[in-house]
Amino acid sequence: MSTAPSAADSRPPAAGGPDSEPAPPVWTRKHLLGLEDLSREEILAVLDTAESFSEISNRSRKKVPALQGRIVFNLFFENSTRTRTSFSLAAKRLSADVQDFSAQVSSLSKGETFIDTAKNIEAMGCDLMVVRHPTPGAPHLLSQHVSSSIINAGDGAHEHPTQGLLDLMTIRRAKGNVEGLTVALLGDIAHSRVARSNIWGLLKLGAKVILCGPPTLVPKAMERLGCEVAYRLEDVLPRCDVINVLRIQFERQQGGLFPSVGEYSQFYMMTQERVRKAKPDLLILAPGPINRGVELTPEVADGKHSAILNQVSNGLAVRMAVLYLLSGKMDAAPPVD
């Protein structure tokens, strides 16, 4: 496969010619539990496959038969709108059957364990489980007890690998490459699964990562991952090619981790004034849902530097790629007209 991480050359692995040994497939994993486990090549394989799928959204008939006959279950033990919708849509575009499971109306309320719930779902003939859970490691636990492929759609503060991948795709598409870029993650790093997946993915692809926010939300220990930790946004702005603005959860303030939302915004909200202090081609990401007037001003959220809606589109392509690869599809993605 091509390892040149550019949008222009981003085809999925292809078999060798008639006289050559076919290259071993880059992607052989059964589960996607996090980006920490993935190699650079595996990450690029997903991104390249996602590029192939990204065009499907532009077709009049937005469907390919790649996962016909497969059943995808969304097991969401935590509220989610966009991730669940994105996965559902991705699965449907690959012609899979999709079934949603919601913890609120499940037997969990009758005392059934998380694992038993999953086993029962599997007994109905599930091929892929998309799992969101408030506990770190819950998808890992599930992967030891069921034979379906597990996709981690966010486990507590641990990882959110498809979000990390779609962020990488967005950066790569905008900048042509990830390697050598300086990317700041801004806000609540300590409690953010998006931050962790971003950190692993960005570092593996050769970016410099700066973590910026108040000390109560940006643990110094994260320097050991190979990141820079900074508390003053103004100090890092001029160096950044990309800023990923993480959502502030208001319960953190109630937990005493910062004095008030107002004070947080005073120091860390991305404003037009702050954007002007950064590079002219600064790219601003936000995993959403965003709090306008807290993490970003509306002008910045909707401005020319913002790639927030591109992230949503790329999320669909990334999730199609992940579903496709985990379902054992080692061959090239279907050609795009």
Next chain:
Amino acid sequence: MPTIQITGGRIIDPSQELDQIADLWIVDGRIADGPAAAADVVVDARGLIVAPGLIDVHVHLREPGQEDDETIATGAASALAGGVTSVACMPNTLPPIDTQATAEFVVLQGRRARQANVYPVGCVSKGRKGEELAGLGQLVAGGAVAFTDDGSPVSNAGLMRRALEYSKMFDLVIMQHCQVMELTVGGVMNEGFESMRLGLGGMPAAAEDIMVARDIRLAEITGGRLHIQHISTARAVELVREGKRRGIRVTAEACPHHFSLTDDRLRTFDSNFKMNPPLRTAEDVAAVIEGLKDGAIEILCTDHAPHAREKKMRELDQAPFGIVGLETLLPITVTHLIEPGHLSWIEALRKLTINAARLINIPKGTLKPGADADVTIIDPTTTWTVDPAQFRSKSRNTPYAGWEVRGRAHTVLVDGEIRHTLGGIVREVRSGGSPA
């Protein structure tokens, strides 16, 4: 009772500073002063270590109230399989052991089981609520050998002070689970790089250190006996060492998991690595080992915490804290303390026998003539693989499954009666029986 001759073994008895190849005679359930006329049973202990029965001052037997995890009988049987002849069981049962009647229940169930000796530890506070002193005197009358609210700390400094003062009346120790609860809310593992990496709630080492410091000071002003349970941090070890230097009556215990495992094990998200205090860093492990070497920590124990499989098969934040330990105490001690040269056999056994006996004021942990014949015969060189399915405990929650370890309890006697043996070395002489 049969007269037993344990022949040719290496007798190691720290209470007498004894380490020699000799025969040990048991008459009428007690250690005899020299050879008896004739033996009814001969135990061939050549190549084996003959030690006082091991004592574990920190186990959870779950009865009354959580018999699906363990009972006094199964826990005491698990103890024997691990070479432990006496256990002190924690009072965090349902109901808690905070009255004479509940203490007597534990004693009675222990006697009925006829496995290891079972000694109840009573609550410090009524209902383990941490509000007012339990009836310590009544607990002593019921058989309690120490006091603790283990499972949680005595958070209230005033109550802890009074407990240390009042318990002097019985010269019994207050065992403290040291944890500042306000610093560990939502924590499931050690707070540090690993918890940050995994996105799991952390329990900072300082939460243990601060309470250790507080309680040592309280022991100092009261003159009471303080025992730090399951010590796990470098700073806490240093605080105990310093307290001892200043003549304060403070002792400490360490568990195998805190000198053999580190918090990076949680990367597997396996709840068998979830315990409280949590697994700490390599620096903490090194400090615990150093404390065991220099005497800051004078007791080895397990914090045996059985949980039924369905309870541990949960998401990490919902799974309970704790692991079983009685059947892995000895091999992990051998493999991680004795074999690497941190402790000699006599030093390790001191922490497992006479020091433990003295802590809880029981007449055990010695092979002196006239003592109860609680004896553990150890095969020091055998290599075996830990298989939880073979445990005598009702529960299987161990982090050591599949580990290859060295050293094992071969034959165990309680009050002169062989209650556990792997077979092959016991020969009945008078009845002409075949080897067991």
